[in-house]
Amino acid sequence: MSLRISLFGSNGRMGHAIINAAQQLGHTIAATVDLGDDFDAGAKAGDVIIDFSSHKITGDIIRLAAANNKPLIIGTTGHTDTEKKALLVEAAKIPCVWSGNYSIGVNLLFALTRRATAVLGADYDTEVIEMHHRFKKDAPSGTAARLLEIILEERKLAADAVRHGREGITGERTQSEIGMHSLRGGDVIGDHTVMFAGLGERIELTHKASDRAIFARGALRAAEWITGQPNGVYDMQRVLGLTA
Numbered sequence: 001m002s003l004r005i006s007l008f009g010s011n012g013r014m015g016h017a018i019i020n021a022a023q024q025l026g027h028t029i030a031a032t033v034d035l036g037d038d039f040d041a042g043a044k045a046g047d048v049i050i051d052f053s054s055h056k057i058t059g060d061i062i063r064l065a066a067a068n069n070k071p072l073i074i075g076t077t078g079h080t081d082t083e084k085k086a087l088l089v090e091a092a093k094i095p096c097v098w099s100g101n102y103s104i105g106v107n108l109l110f111a112l113t114r115r116a117t118a119v120l121g122a123d124y125d126t127e128v129i130e131m132h133h134r135f136k137k138d139a140p141s142g143t144a145a146r147l148l149e150i151i152l153e154e155r156k157l158a159a160d161a162v163r164h165g166r167e168g169i170t171g172e173r174t175q176s177e178i179g180m181h182s183l184r185g186g187d188v189i190g191d192h193t194v195m196f197a198g199l200g201e202r203i204e205l206t207h208k209a210s211d212r213a214i215f216a217r218g219a220l221r222a223a224e225w226i227t228g229q230p231n232g233v234y235d236m237q238r239v240l241g242l243t244a
Contacts, residue, residue: 100142
């Protein structure tokens, strides 16, 4: 399947990676759109819209996609929980894939994390560690945030169970807390580890990205899949057949 793609955020790192991957996979970039460009014309140009721009304009892009009846792939991160909840309602009016990470390996990590959390439960202390390049603006990463969501869902814990780093006299670790640690430095594309530490053993699930092209290929796979799907918001787990 060959697609014509309207690419929002084309000047960013992911934008460049998608342009290169699209050429390799036989797709056409029908429009490259960044701040200052004609958003409406850009949205109309392609069969599908891919957005890796800024969380500040996600709502504008969703509304453009709906107005032009275009399927939408969203890879932008940095939204607050309140912002994303409202945006998901709007995005459900069109076929939309929204993921914080389009890597096939990372999405397998999501599935493995859910299974491990369900099996190990509260007897194993769970910590999430992520590292990205020094230029990343949000923390934790969208991928780490999704890992936290999965763990909280399986453990039936509220969001206030998450501990973003620790400092001072914190007291003993409780069974009901989930640690979150964000590291920043150098040119690291993205490392994510979920650690389950029990008494006498430790299990670690780790994914390390060494080439940004993995995310671009995943986003393009999502764009191929979303064409012809019913209205609604899907994730990469659904695209890959890991969930029904």
